Amino acid sequence: MKHALTFEITDRLEGTLARAGIIHTPHGAIETPAFIVGGTKATVKAITPEQIKEYGGQAVLANTYHLMLRPGTAIIKQAGGLSKFMNWNGPTFTDSGGFQVFSLGVAYKKGIDAVAHTERGDAAKAVKSSDQLVKITERGAHFRSHYDGQKLLMTPESSMELQHEIGADIHMAFDECPAPLAPPYYLVEALERTHAWAERCLTRHQELNKEHEKNGEPLQALYGVVQGARDEKPRKQSAAFLGARDFDGYGIGGVFETSEIPTVVKWVDETLPDDKPRHLLGMGAQPADLFLGVEYGVDTFDCVAPTRQARNGALYTYDGRINIINTRYKTDFAPIDGECDCYTCLHYTRAYINHLFKSDEILGATLASIHNERFVVRTVDQIRQSLKDKTFFELKKRFLHRYYGDTPPVGVIVE
Structure with missing residues (x-):
C-alpha cells in the first residue's frame, strides 16, 4: 500500500540534527520545521481559520479525546472530515487522546499531571481522583468523561477508528503517557504497553486505509509515539522499536523541561529513521524550545501555550x-x-x-x-x-x- 504522506529533506545544518524539509499530505504541503497550531476542539481558541492562514499557520492539530466527547467523531465524518467541519483547507493532525485519558480523564481540574500510582501490582487497578476514574489494562484505558461522568473505553483499535472518522491527514498512535514521577517498575510496564498498543494501532490503521483506498478516499498517515520518560536506555529502546515498524513518521511523547530537550529529544532523534518526519508533542511554552527542538532534530511541534497565555x-x-x-x-x-x-x-x-x-x-x-x-x-x-x-x-x-x-x-x- 502506498503511503499517505511523503517527506523530503532539503537542507541540513552541519554538526547538528537540524534539517529543513517538506511534508506532502493530501491537504497540502508543510514546510519544516513548522509550528503546528493547537486546535484542540476543532478550533483555535479566539481565532478563526481564516486568521490562522493569514498569520502563516500551515497546519492545525486537534484532540481525539475531546472530539469523541463533543461533538462526536461521527458528526465530524458526516460533515466531510475535520478540514471541512472547521473550514480549514490545510493539513491537519490529531493526537490519539492518550495524554488526555491519563491526565484530564483522571485529574481534570485536580492539579495532577497524569495517572497517580500506589503499590506495585496496582497498575491495572482503578485509580480514583474525587469523582474521576481511570483503569489501565492491556486492552486499553477505561475512564470517565470529564463532562458527564459517562464510562468509556479507548483501545488502540478504537483510537484509530475515531481518528479515521475525524479524517485528519496525520494521526498519532495510542500510547500511555505515565506520570513524570511514576515508579521505575511502572515506567517499564507502560513502555511495553505502548509498544504493544502501537503495533495494534498500525494493524488497524492499515486495515482502515485499505478501505479508504478501495473507496477512492485520501489515505491517512500514522505516527508511532516514542515514550520512555527521562531515561536514555528506554527512550532509545522505544525509538528503535517503533523505528523498525512501518509508521509514516514519529511523535515524541512525554513532559519535558526546556533543559531536557538537548538530552531526551537528542536520544530519540539520533535513533529514529532519518528519512521520516518527527513531531514533538505538546512542546513547552518557552521560545527557547523552538530553537532547541529544531537543533536536536524535530521537524514539527505543537503547543497550546501561545493562545492560553494570550487569554491571560x-x-x-x-x-x-x-x-x-x-x-x-x-x-x-x-x-x-x-x-x-x-x-x-x-x-x-x-x-x-x-x-x-x-x-x-x-x-x-x-x-x-x-x-x-x-x-x-x-x-x-x-x-x-x-x-x-x-x-x-x-x-x-x-x-x-x-x-x-x-x-x-x-x-x-x-x-
Missing part, C-alpha cells in the same frame, strides 16, 4: 514576555511589539488591549491570541530560513539574548 494577558515580544494587564500599559500607545507584522500590532496599541482585558472584553483575547500565534509561527519561519542560509546559530544567539537577557531558562546557554 501574557504576550510575547522580541524583548521578552510582558503582562498586558499591568497598569504601566494603560497609557502606552505603542504596538505590542514594533517589529511584529501581525494584524494586532499593525492596528492596535498596548493601551487599547490593556483596556479590553481590564473591561473583560472578548476582543482582547482575540487580538492577544493573534499576536502570540503570529510571533511563534514567524519565529519558526525565521528558524527554517536560517537553516537554508546557514545562519541558525547567529539567529539563535541574537533571539535568545534579546528575549531572555540575563535570565534564560535553566539549561539554556545564551552565548
Whole structure:
C-alpha cells in the first residue's frame, strides 16, 4: 500500500540534527520545521481559520479525546472530515487522546499531571481522583468523561477508528503517557504497553486505509509515539522499536523541561529513521524550545501555550514576555511589539488591549491570541530560513539574548 504522506529533506545544518524539509499530505504541503497550531476542539481558541492562514499557520492539530466527547467523531465524518467541519483547507493532525485519558480523564481540574500510582501490582487497578476514574489494562484505558461522568473505553483499535472518522491527514498512535514521577517498575510496564498498543494501532490503521483506498478516499498517515520518560536506555529502546515498524513518521511523547530537550529529544532523534518526519508533542511554552527542538532534530511541534497565555494577558515580544494587564500599559500607545507584522500590532496599541482585558472584553483575547500565534509561527519561519542560509546559530544567539537577557531558562546557554 502506498503511503499517505511523503517527506523530503532539503537542507541540513552541519554538526547538528537540524534539517529543513517538506511534508506532502493530501491537504497540502508543510514546510519544516513548522509550528503546528493547537486546535484542540476543532478550533483555535479566539481565532478563526481564516486568521490562522493569514498569520502563516500551515497546519492545525486537534484532540481525539475531546472530539469523541463533543461533538462526536461521527458528526465530524458526516460533515466531510475535520478540514471541512472547521473550514480549514490545510493539513491537519490529531493526537490519539492518550495524554488526555491519563491526565484530564483522571485529574481534570485536580492539579495532577497524569495517572497517580500506589503499590506495585496496582497498575491495572482503578485509580480514583474525587469523582474521576481511570483503569489501565492491556486492552486499553477505561475512564470517565470529564463532562458527564459517562464510562468509556479507548483501545488502540478504537483510537484509530475515531481518528479515521475525524479524517485528519496525520494521526498519532495510542500510547500511555505515565506520570513524570511514576515508579521505575511502572515506567517499564507502560513502555511495553505502548509498544504493544502501537503495533495494534498500525494493524488497524492499515486495515482502515485499505478501505479508504478501495473507496477512492485520501489515505491517512500514522505516527508511532516514542515514550520512555527521562531515561536514555528506554527512550532509545522505544525509538528503535517503533523505528523498525512501518509508521509514516514519529511523535515524541512525554513532559519535558526546556533543559531536557538537548538530552531526551537528542536520544530519540539520533535513533529514529532519518528519512521520516518527527513531531514533538505538546512542546513547552518557552521560545527557547523552538530553537532547541529544531537543533536536536524535530521537524514539527505543537503547543497550546501561545493562545492560553494570550487569554491571560501574557504576550510575547522580541524583548521578552510582558503582562498586558499591568497598569504601566494603560497609557502606552505603542504596538505590542514594533517589529511584529501581525494584524494586532499593525492596528492596535498596548493601551487599547490593556483596556479590553481590564473591561473583560472578548476582543482582547482575540487580538492577544493573534499576536502570540503570529510571533511563534514567524519565529519558526525565521528558524527554517536560517537553516537554508546557514545562519541558525547567529539567529539563535541574537533571539535568545534579546528575549531572555540575563535570565534564560535553566539549561539554556545564551552565548
